[in-house]
Amino acid sequence: MRLLTFLTIFCISISASAATVKDLYDVAVPVEDQTEESRSDAIGGAFQRMLVRLSGTEQVLENPVLMGEQSNAQSYMSSLRYERGTEEQLLLSVTFMAGPMQKLLERAAAPVWGSSRPRTQLWLAVNSDEGRTAVGPEEGEWKAAFDGAMRRRGLPWMFPAWDLEDQMALPVASLWGLFEEDIASAAARYSSDGYLAGRIMAVGGAYSFTGYIHHSDIRHSLSVQADTPELLALEIAAEVAEKLSERYAVIPLAGIDNNELIRVTGINTFADYRALLEYLSANVAVRDVVVVASDRDEVTLALDLTTGWSQVLDSMALDKKIIADEEGVAYVWQR
Structure with missing residues (x-):
C-alpha cells in the first residue's frame, strides 16, 4: 500500500514548504551507568531509534536485514559521549554516520526519509484546573512533552502564538469542539505545511487525545490514550510520523533501471x-x-x-x- 501511494503521488499537487531537521543523526538514550553492558544495551536502543527516525515508521524494526545489523551498530557510529539530562538523568548521546545509515536502509529495501521534512502546527486544548485552555508556546509540561516527542521522531513543529489574533480566530471552545473550518482558518495564518488539532483530557489519572492531522490531501483521525503527558505526546508524534512518512519517505526499488x-x-x-x-x-x-x-x-x-x-x-x-x-x-x- 505504501509503495502504491508513492508511485501515484506525483499526480497530486503539493503546495508546502520544508524545514531542515538539524541533528537528525544524533540520538540520546537513557543509561543506568557507564558499564560496558549498559553501554552496549544503550547503543542497541539508539540504533533502533535512529532507524525509526530515518525511515519514519516503526515497521523497520521488523526488517530482518536491519535487525541483523544491530549487533554491528558501533560500525555506523561516528561518536558517543555521556551527558546529563533533566533531573540529572544519565544519557548516552550517539551520533550516527549519514551515508552508511542511508545505504543500510537502501540495502534492506526500507523507506529512507531525508532531513527536509514538513513542519506541523500543533493546535491543542487541554482540560486543567483552570478549565479548558490552549497549549501555547510558553514553557510548561505539555510543551516539554511535545518538544521531546517530536524531536525523537525527527519532526519539525511549532505552536501557534495564541496571541489576540489567534484567540479571536479560534476560541478555545471551537478548538475543543474540533470545528474544522475554524481550525483551518486559524492555521492559514502560519507558513507551515500542515497541522495537528485535538483536545487532551485527564481521565482517571491517565490522559486521552482526540483529534486529527491535516496535511495537503491527508486527513487522518487520531485517538490515543497514555498514562503520562510524555507517553501521550510520544504516541501522537508516532502517528504523525507514520502518516507523513507514507508521503515523503523514499523506498528503493530493486531490479529496476532507475x-x-x-x-x-x-x-x-x-x-x-x-x-x-x-x-x-x-x-x-x-x-x-x-x-x-x-x-x-x-x-x-x-x-x-x-x-x-x-x-x-x-x-x-x-x-x-x-x-x-x-x-x-x-x-x-x-x-
Missing part, C-alpha cells in the same frame, strides 16, 4: 550550477549526478537513483527548488 535524464533551466551563474548539483547529490534517493551537457542557462543531467523519478520529485516537492516548466518537458531551478 537512471533518469533531466533538463534543468534557470542556471544563470556558476553558483546556480554548483548549488543544483549539491542539492541533487544531497537527496537520499540520488546515488550519483553526472553532467551530460551544458548550454547557456540549461544543463542536462544523468541521475542514478535508488527509486523512481516520480518518488524523487515527491520527496523534493516541499523544497520547491526544482519545478516542472509549463510544457512539462524540463525543470526550472528555483534557488
Whole structure:
C-alpha cells in the first residue's frame, strides 16, 4: 500500500514548504551507568531509534536485514559521549554516520526519509484546573512533552502564538469542539505545511487525545490514550510520523533501471550550477549526478537513483527548488 501511494503521488499537487531537521543523526538514550553492558544495551536502543527516525515508521524494526545489523551498530557510529539530562538523568548521546545509515536502509529495501521534512502546527486544548485552555508556546509540561516527542521522531513543529489574533480566530471552545473550518482558518495564518488539532483530557489519572492531522490531501483521525503527558505526546508524534512518512519517505526499488535524464533551466551563474548539483547529490534517493551537457542557462543531467523519478520529485516537492516548466518537458531551478 505504501509503495502504491508513492508511485501515484506525483499526480497530486503539493503546495508546502520544508524545514531542515538539524541533528537528525544524533540520538540520546537513557543509561543506568557507564558499564560496558549498559553501554552496549544503550547503543542497541539508539540504533533502533535512529532507524525509526530515518525511515519514519516503526515497521523497520521488523526488517530482518536491519535487525541483523544491530549487533554491528558501533560500525555506523561516528561518536558517543555521556551527558546529563533533566533531573540529572544519565544519557548516552550517539551520533550516527549519514551515508552508511542511508545505504543500510537502501540495502534492506526500507523507506529512507531525508532531513527536509514538513513542519506541523500543533493546535491543542487541554482540560486543567483552570478549565479548558490552549497549549501555547510558553514553557510548561505539555510543551516539554511535545518538544521531546517530536524531536525523537525527527519532526519539525511549532505552536501557534495564541496571541489576540489567534484567540479571536479560534476560541478555545471551537478548538475543543474540533470545528474544522475554524481550525483551518486559524492555521492559514502560519507558513507551515500542515497541522495537528485535538483536545487532551485527564481521565482517571491517565490522559486521552482526540483529534486529527491535516496535511495537503491527508486527513487522518487520531485517538490515543497514555498514562503520562510524555507517553501521550510520544504516541501522537508516532502517528504523525507514520502518516507523513507514507508521503515523503523514499523506498528503493530493486531490479529496476532507475537512471533518469533531466533538463534543468534557470542556471544563470556558476553558483546556480554548483548549488543544483549539491542539492541533487544531497537527496537520499540520488546515488550519483553526472553532467551530460551544458548550454547557456540549461544543463542536462544523468541521475542514478535508488527509486523512481516520480518518488524523487515527491520527496523534493516541499523544497520547491526544482519545478516542472509549463510544457512539462524540463525543470526550472528555483534557488
